[in-house]
Amino acid sequence: MKRWLLSYALAAVIFAVIDVVWIVTVAQRQYQSQMGHLLAASPQPVAAVLFYLVFVAGIVHYGVRPAKADIALRGRILGGALFGFFTYATWALTALAVLKDFPALVAVTDIAWGVGVCAMVTWLTVVLLRNVLKGRPAS
Template sequence: MLAWIGRYAVAAAVFGVLDGLWLGVVARPLYDDQLGELLAENPNAVAAVAFYVIYVLGITFFATRPALAEESGRTALVHGGLLGLVAYATWDLTNLAVLEGFPAGVVLVDLMWGTVATAVTAVVTYAVCRRVPALR
């Protein structure tokens, strides 16, 4: 159980840093420009924390766990990338389908980001856990 909690903590740290940089620095101008009126002035912290808790659980269970079981960084990369694509497609394509004026350009950028960020998180988490015996 402690190994699992450790794996979760590694994934949370990696994804938190990546997504924080993405949302706060890299993609901020794009989101402000394309989603300006849709963005909440004060984001719902409870909903945000719930997303990160659940999403990191998904990365740990669906990507890192099988990668460690197979001793395969490729498994981490593929499972993480597919999880990211599916999760971010769920959000973005649903918005595109039901929200008037939701920008298609944001959808493409988000799909790429979700795929890459989740794959990188899974691979880095896998690599760290392989090097720390207590996390294997």
């Protein structure tokens, strides 16, 4: 349990940092230019926090998998990437299907982002966690 909680905390920090950089440098401008008419005046902070809490749990469960010592790094990264693909594709393709004027470019970009960010967060979390836990007995 300690390893899972440590993995969660580490993945949460990594994901938050990377996602904020993505939002500020890419997503904000793309969303505004492609679908500004669909955006709320300001984000809902409770919904955003809930998203991060739930999403990071998914990255840890499907990507990092701290309780599974026998999984190679490549398998973990693949698991994280697939989690990102399925979750972001669910959002983007549903939005494309039901929202008037939802841009296909945003859908494709979001899906690619989901795959990339989840793979990267998984990789960084696993590598850093291995370094932190190096020399410690398994718990």
